[in-house]
Amino acid sequence: MKYINDTIAAIATPLGTGGVAVIRxxxxxxxxxxxxxxxxxxxxxxxxxxxxxxxxxxWIKYNNKPVDQVLLLSFKGPKSFTGEDIIEIHCHGGINITKNILQLCLKAGARSATRGEFSKRAFLNGKMGLTEAEAILDIIHSRTDKFSQVSAYNLSGKLSSCIKEIRSGVMNILSEVVAALDFPEEVEEPEYTYLEECVINIIERINDILKSSNNSNLMRQGVKIAIAGKPNVGKSSLFNTLLNMERAIVTDIPGTTRDIIQESLDVDGIPVTLIDTAGIRDLESKTQSDQIESIGINIAKDHIQSADIVLFLYDLTKGMKKEDIAILNKIKGKPVIKVGSKVDLVNNLNDSVLPEMPDCLISTKTGNGIKLVKQKIKQFALSFNDIDNSEYFTNIRHQECLNNAKESLLLAVTSCQNYVPQDFISIDLKTALLSLDEITGEVVTEEILDNIFSNFCIGK
Ligand SMILES: Nc1nc2c(ncn2[C@@H]2O[C@H](COP(=O)(O)OP(=O)(O)OP(=O)(O)O)[C@@H](O)[C@H]2O)c(=O)[nH]1
Ligand SMILES: [Mg+2]
Incomplete structure (x- = not known):
């Protein structure tokens, strides 16, 4: 099937200076x-x-003058990425030269490709399924090794083949029901208990995939973690230690950090957005510096409130004071990892750990306890699930379709239990099939396609 018959062109590599750039x-x-x-x-x-x-x-030439010396890769449809004829021009990686060559392609009759249009054509020409197209997007945007790996499995068709197996399971049951409905003389109606058992087996397979939904969403979206506490407790030191780089300024002057500082971190496959914040305290005087710090503290409070997890720090050399408790009270109800800092300076922990033992005791000077902080982050983020046991990785769209399919199948189960005439059961089974087909793209609306492919970059 040809989707549209015009010819599209775009720069497929990031616009910048590099060895090679590709125009497709x-x-x-x-x-x-x-x-x-x-x-x-x-x-x-x-x-x-x-x-x-x-x-x-x-050579690419314009008006018989050289523009750039290039390599051309030639593919002929249907044996190409999009299923159409494709030329890739590999030119020298300069912004200007790349743009100029694209312009020449457009002048010669190509149209500028929209976001994800190459991949959309690949899908519409039957070169790949929707889950594979989505896997490409996941690979491009993956922030961790673990997520790249599972996305590559989806690209290889792991999820779509599992969905296809489930689909053929539903199809088999439906065929038995429909055969008896269409040829009542020749084919016996399947037993209700048998039908119920078959449908329940399929629901269990769907549940298997859905089991990892939370983990899938977590891997895709990541978690936002804010480091919070009084000034000078060692927040920026922990921030730098977790990132393994000197990103935030550390001094012994309370109120060093003013603005929030944000960086990405991979904690055992979980993409984390880590945020260092200004130390929270009440400022009495009204100097200009205090006014700036006060703005920083307000920003800090906002980010702490919107974080998924808070790493709360207090200084073990001082013990937990009423100011620390006041901060803790403000974040009651949020997932909080309590961290006692500067453990290297403490000889006798007794009073430092009151009123309760923190989750981790750390020193950014010796590295003590840092591993435990990461373990706690993982534990909190996974809500005590094990990410490594997730076999299938799905996105919200897949999960919605699977839940819809499951709902229809559950209706079929109830109908079986109530001995409802089997043509009603066949309707539920058909509805479940439609939901499953939506995942792989067998049945799909233009709106869904636009939603998916508009997330791609131009040139992909
Ligand atoms: N001995 C020791 N000193 C530490 C440790 N962590 C931080 N410090 C020191 O504590 C002081 C404050 O550290 P920061 O990381 O700047 O503290 P902060 O919480 O970010 O402070 P503000 O930005 O002012 O809120 C610095 O002098 C650090 O060197 C630690 O684990 N052990
Ligand atoms: Mg700081």
Whole structure:
């Protein structure tokens, strides 16, 4: 199936200075367009015969003047990424030169591709399923090794083949029901208990996939963790230690951090946005410096409130004071990891750990307890689930479709239990099939496609 018959072009690499940049053209007129702007030789207009899967070395020219020396990769549909004819121009990686070559392609008859249009064409031409297209997006945006790995499994078709198995399970039951409805003389109606058992088996398979939904969402979206506490308790020191770099300023002057500082961190496969905040205290005087700090404290409070997890720090050399308790009271109800800091300076812990033992005792000077902080983050983030046991990785769209399919199947189960006429059961089974087909893209609306592909970059 051809979706649209115009030819699209876009820069497929990030716009910047680099070794190589790639301009991709796809569609019916690819070879006409490239013939206008490319030649094997600088001196004459010599063209290659553009065979499939070949690389050509030559020149992009404009008005017979050289623009850049390039490599052309030639693919012929349907054996290409989009299923259409494709040329990739590999030029030198300069912003200006890349833009100029794209402009020449457009002048020669191509249209600027929209976001994800190459991938959308690949889907519409049957080159890949929707879950695979979504996996590409996940690979591109993955912030951790673990997530890249599971997205690559989805790209290889792990999720879609599991959905297809479930689908054929539903199809088999439906065929038995429909056969008896259509040919009541020849085919016996399946037993209700047998139908119920088959449908329950399928629901269990769906539950297996849905089991890892929370973890999937977590891996995709990550968690926001704010480090909170009084001034000088060692928040920025912990921030730097967790990131393994000197990112935030550390001094022994209380009130060093003013603005929030934010960085990404991979905690055992969980993408974390870690935020260092200004130390919280009541400021009495009204100097200009205090006014700035006070703005910082308000920003800190906002970020602490919106964080998924708070790393609350207090200084063990001082013990937990009423100011610390006041901060803790403000974050009651949030997931809080309580951390006692500067344990290297404490000889006798007795009073320091009152009124209750913190979750971790740390020293950023010796590195003590840092591993435990990471373990606690993982534990809190996974809500005590084990991410490594998640077999399938799904996004919200998949989860919605699976839940819809499950709902229809549950209706079928109830109908079986109540001996409802089997043509009603067949309707529930058909509805479940439609929901499953939506996941892989067998049944899909233009709106869903736009939603998915608009998240891609231009050129992908
Ligand atoms: N001995 C020791 N000193 C520490 C430790 N962590 C932090 N410090 C010292 O404590 C002081 C304050 O550290 P910071 O990390 O700037 O504290 P902060 O909580 O970010 O302070 P504000 O930004 O002012 O809120 C610095 O002198 C650090 O070197 C630790 O584990 N052991
Ligand atoms: Mg600080």
């Amino acid at each position: 053209i796809s569609g019916e007129k690819v070879f006409d367009i490239i013939s206008e702007i490319f030649s094997l030789s600088l001196k004459n207009k010599k063209l290659p015969d553009f065979e499939a899967n070949k690389i050509y070395y030559g």
